[in-house]
Structures are given as structure tokens and as C-alpha cells.
Amino acid sequence: MINVAILGAGIGAQHLTALRALPETFHVSTVVDQDAARIDAIRDGHGFAASTDIGQALNDPKIDLIDICLPPHLHVPVTLQALAAGKHVVCEKPLATSMADVDRIRDAALASGKHVFPVFQYRWGFALAQLRHLMATGLAGAVNSAVLETHWSRGADYYAVPWRGTWEGERGGAVLGHAIHNHDLLTHIAGDIKAVSAMTTTRINPIETEDTAAIIFEMTSGALCSSSITLGAADNDTRLRIVFDHLTATSGSEPYAPGAVPWTFAARDPSRQHDIDAAVANAPAEPAGFEGFFTELAKALTGAPNAAVTLQEGAASVALVTAIYHAARSGARVTLPITPDHPLYEGWLP
Ligand SMILES: NC(=O)c1ccc[n+]([C@@H]2O[C@H](COP(=O)([O-])OP(=O)(O)OC[C@H]3O[C@@H](n4cnc5c(N)ncnc54)[C@H](O)[C@@H]3O)[C@@H](O)[C@H]2O)c1
Incomplete structure (x- = not known):
């Protein structure tokens, strides 16, 4: 216990x-x-x-x-x-x-x-289990491209909590606070990121931090992916579209459970759709959301094989935010990893 x-x-x-x-x-x-x-x-x-x-x-x-x-x-x-x-x-x-x-x-x-x-x-959800199963069985192939949409709506009521919207309290805007999950899912599915280009701005609410961003990722694999972020959408929608060699995976738009069904998995070669549908039907069930997160954590604490989120993966998410803010402020294309000689190694607070 x-x-x-x-x-x-x-x-x-x-x-x-x-x-x-x-x-x-x-x-x-x-x-x-x-x-x-x-x-x-x-x-x-x-x-x-x-x-x-x-x-x-x-x-x-x-x-x-x-x-x-x-x-x-x-x-x-x-x-x-x-x-x-x-x-x-x-x-x-x-x-x-x-x-x-x-x-x-x-x-x-x-x-x-x-x-x-x-x-x-957000890594835990039945559709993501299906996708992982397709990847493990070789039916997906390599990722070539992906588009992530974090199109959410936040207004004055959300920013009434005093720490939000400030560099001191929240330490970042939508890149840090809202899209961080989608960016984690990208690396979870498509591997490490080698370089980023980015633009950020504040257009929706009168806050210090950014609420809108456009980001391009060059993955270590060579794939090119992008992320569109706004907190001024009509509704809260998250959408991921990942183009693999052999199939295109498209999520639903559920913002707080992007891995929940239904996703679509469309074969590039229509003759392979049957194999893909059969594999999706056989994907193992797993607990979703925080329950999945804590289930894997418990395995890690007992030394069992596990898929718990590691400190290294948390570190990678902070490195990515550092790279995005540096890319947005400098206009440069920023490569990872972030080493101690990087100008934002000690933090990105302005
Ligand atoms: N994983 C997710 O999907 C997800 C969703 C929402 C928030 N978060 C993160 O969770 C964190 C908390 O966010 P939230 O929305 O719950 O914020 P919140 O302000 O609603 O809750 C934070 C709570 O901490 C308490 N608190 C603050 N300082 C304290 C102190 N010194 N001692 C004891 N209690 C203290 C506050 O009273 C408050 O009840 C943030 O880092 C946020 O980014 C993650």
C-alpha cells in the first residue's frame, strides 16, 4: 500500500x-x-x-x-x-x-x-492504446508529419485566479500551461525533437504571458510536425493528426482526454485497412487518464515493467518549452538539447 x-x-x-x-x-x-x-x-x-x-x-x-x-x-x-x-x-x-x-x-x-x-x-486513453498497438505490430510505420491543435477558450473568469497569466505565478502561457500535454503526446508517439522554430503572441486576454503560438518541430527522425495554439477558440478543442508511412491517425476533439475514442486510422493502401481495423479491435484495454498514470507509477515503485512517466521525460518537456520561448524571442531555429551554456538555461522569465 x-x-x-x-x-x-x-x-x-x-x-x-x-x-x-x-x-x-x-x-x-x-x-x-x-x-x-x-x-x-x-x-x-x-x-x-x-x-x-x-x-x-x-x-x-x-x-x-x-x-x-x-x-x-x-x-x-x-x-x-x-x-x-x-x-x-x-x-x-x-x-x-x-x-x-x-x-x-x-x-x-x-x-x-x-x-x-x-x-x-493524457497518454492514457483507449485510442492511444490502439495507436500504440498499431505501432508495435508494424502496421503504422514511421511518422512523417503531424499537426497538433490546442484550440481552447479562456476568459476573465479563468484569469481571476491570481497566479494565472503572470510570468511570476504561472511561469508561462499557453505553450507551458495548455499545449504541454499535446507536445508530450507528440514526443511519446513520434520520438525526440531535434529543433524548433516558433512565434508566440498575446491576442486574447490582457495577460503578461502568451495565449497564441505557432510552432514547427523537426524530429530527430527527420519528420516535420507543427503545433497551433490559441486560447481564443469558440470552444475547447484538441485535435491531433499524425501521418505515418502506412496510415493516418486522426483524433477526436475532446480537449481533456485526447486519447479517448474515437480516433480514425486510415490505411494509405486501402488493401491494408482490414488488417488495421482488426488490430484496432484487438488493442488491449487500459485505464484512462490519471488512473492509467497512477497504475503505471505503482508498477515503477515495485520495480515491475512499466510505462510510468519518467523524470527524463519531464525534463524533455521543460527543455522543449525553453527552446520554444528562445525560438520565439530570438527568431532563431533552436536545437535541442538545452545545455548549461544556453542563454535560457537558468529560466525563461523575462
Ligand atoms: N494535468 C492537468 O491536466 C492539469 C490540469 C489543471 C491544472 N494542472 C496543474 O496543476 C497545478 C495546480 O493547478 P490548479 O488548476 O489545481 O490550481 P488551483 O489554484 O485551482 O489549486 C491550487 C491549490 O493549491 C493551494 N495552495 C497554494 N499555495 C499553497 C500553499 N503554500 N500551501 C498549501 N496549499 C496551497 C491553493 O489554495 C489551491 O487550492 C498547476 O501547476 C497546473 O498547471 C494540471
């Missing part, structure tokens, strides 16, 4: 639901929020302890795993404190907002021997 303290009762409520769905593996001992009313709002008869003090959870010897669902500026300091206290860590996105901090976390994790799991729960 893995004893968990959830820090932050916003998105933390969804973590709680997923952890409750895995009662053989996880026990939520404590929920911490400086606003006690937010804890009450998600208690729903559950017997966890409530606290307004992060330190209390960090010092509790019963807690194995600290689940950080706090605003972004607290992610790095609380991750480092939790590792120093000998806890495993789940950290909501973004893991960090500089490669220097990512390297501090990596060093602290090595020193403590504990795991850090960055949150990318």
Missing part, C-alpha cells in the same frame, strides 16, 4: 478520484491546502486527514508519496523538500521552469534514491 499526501485541492481532486479507484494500491492519508474550505469541498465522506501545512505532510513518516498539485512556482521547492524528506514525488505540470532547476531535481532524486514522476496523464 502506497500512502499518499495530495498537496493542493484544485486538480488534486481529480488525482484523489483516480487514487480512490485504485484502493488495493494507494491510500490517500492526507490532503493539504492552505484553503481548508477547498479540502472540505472534495472530502465526500473520505477519511483522509486535512492540513493547511505542507511541512506536516513532508514530516509525516507514514507518507510514501507526495503528490504536488500546487501552483507552478511551488513545484521545484516542494519537490526538493519532499526528496530531502525521503519521499517519492508526483509533480503536476510543469515540473520546473528552467533546465537549471530540472538538473537540481535530477541531482536530488539521485541523492535520495527516490522517484519523481512528472504528470502527463
Whole structure:
């Protein structure tokens, strides 16, 4: 049984639901929020302890795993404190907002021997399981091109939360806060990114950070992919279209579960459509979203083969954001990885 303290009762409520769905593996001992009313709002008869003090959870010897669902500026300091206290860590996105901090976390994790799991729960969904199955059976081939749309709608009510829309509090705009999941899915499916070109702007709300972006990725494989981001769409739509050698995969438009069915998988050679449809029908079922994320995490903690999100993958997402902001500000095409001599290695805050 893995004893968990959830820090932050916003998105933390969804973590709680997923952890409750895995009662053989996880026990939520404590929920911490400086606003006690937010804890009450998600208690729903559950017997966890409530606290307004992060330190209390960090010092509790019963807690194995600290689940950080706090605003972004607290992610790095609380991750480092939790590792120093000998806890495993789940950290909501973004893991960090500089490669220097990512390297501090990596060093602290090595020193403590504990795991850090960055949150990318959108990898789990039945359609993505189907796609992974098609890739594993060789029916897809290599990725040649992909288009990602993060076309969401955010207004004044969203930015009423004081940390949002500011460089200090949110540490970035739609590139960091909204499209980060789609960009993670791109690398999950199409491999590492070698270089990016990007433009960003603020057009939708009176905020400091960007709410619109256009990005081009050169993948290590040579594939060319692109990402279109706005927070001024009519509705919240996410769409991914990935063109492989032998099929084109097109997602639905569900924004908060892009891996959910239905996707379409269209054969380039119509005579192979039957094989593709048969493989899709045989794809293994898996838990979706946060439940899938925590299921794989538990396997990692017991040393079993797993598909948990790794610290290295969280680091890659921070490196990519660094590259996108540098590309947008400089106009240059920026290559990865981001090394300590990079001008934004210490962070991208203006
Ligand atoms: N994975 C996803 O799909 C997803 C979705 C939404 C948010 N997030 C991320 O989760 C994080 C939290 O976002 P949110 O929307 O839940 O924000 P939120 O503001 O709704 O919730 C954060 C909570 O943290 C509490 N808090 C802040 N400082 C604290 C402190 N020092 N001690 C104790 N409690 C404190 C606040 O009272 C608040 O209830 C952000 O990093 C965000 O990017 C991820």
C-alpha cells in the first residue's frame, strides 16, 4: 500500500478520484491546502486527514508519496523538500521552469534514491492504446508529419485566479500551461525533437504571458510536425493528426482526454485497412487518464515493467518549452538539447 499526501485541492481532486479507484494500491492519508474550505469541498465522506501545512505532510513518516498539485512556482521547492524528506514525488505540470532547476531535481532524486514522476496523464486513453498497438505490430510505420491543435477558450473568469497569466505565478502561457500535454503526446508517439522554430503572441486576454503560438518541430527522425495554439477558440478543442508511412491517425476533439475514442486510422493502401481495423479491435484495454498514470507509477515503485512517466521525460518537456520561448524571442531555429551554456538555461522569465 502506497500512502499518499495530495498537496493542493484544485486538480488534486481529480488525482484523489483516480487514487480512490485504485484502493488495493494507494491510500490517500492526507490532503493539504492552505484553503481548508477547498479540502472540505472534495472530502465526500473520505477519511483522509486535512492540513493547511505542507511541512506536516513532508514530516509525516507514514507518507510514501507526495503528490504536488500546487501552483507552478511551488513545484521545484516542494519537490526538493519532499526528496530531502525521503519521499517519492508526483509533480503536476510543469515540473520546473528552467533546465537549471530540472538538473537540481535530477541531482536530488539521485541523492535520495527516490522517484519523481512528472504528470502527463493524457497518454492514457483507449485510442492511444490502439495507436500504440498499431505501432508495435508494424502496421503504422514511421511518422512523417503531424499537426497538433490546442484550440481552447479562456476568459476573465479563468484569469481571476491570481497566479494565472503572470510570468511570476504561472511561469508561462499557453505553450507551458495548455499545449504541454499535446507536445508530450507528440514526443511519446513520434520520438525526440531535434529543433524548433516558433512565434508566440498575446491576442486574447490582457495577460503578461502568451495565449497564441505557432510552432514547427523537426524530429530527430527527420519528420516535420507543427503545433497551433490559441486560447481564443469558440470552444475547447484538441485535435491531433499524425501521418505515418502506412496510415493516418486522426483524433477526436475532446480537449481533456485526447486519447479517448474515437480516433480514425486510415490505411494509405486501402488493401491494408482490414488488417488495421482488426488490430484496432484487438488493442488491449487500459485505464484512462490519471488512473492509467497512477497504475503505471505503482508498477515503477515495485520495480515491475512499466510505462510510468519518467523524470527524463519531464525534463524533455521543460527543455522543449525553453527552446520554444528562445525560438520565439530570438527568431532563431533552436536545437535541442538545452545545455548549461544556453542563454535560457537558468529560466525563461523575462
Ligand atoms: N494535468 C492537468 O491536466 C492539469 C490540469 C489543471 C491544472 N494542472 C496543474 O496543476 C497545478 C495546480 O493547478 P490548479 O488548476 O489545481 O490550481 P488551483 O489554484 O485551482 O489549486 C491550487 C491549490 O493549491 C493551494 N495552495 C497554494 N499555495 C499553497 C500553499 N503554500 N500551501 C498549501 N496549499 C496551497 C491553493 O489554495 C489551491 O487550492 C498547476 O501547476 C497546473 O498547471 C494540471
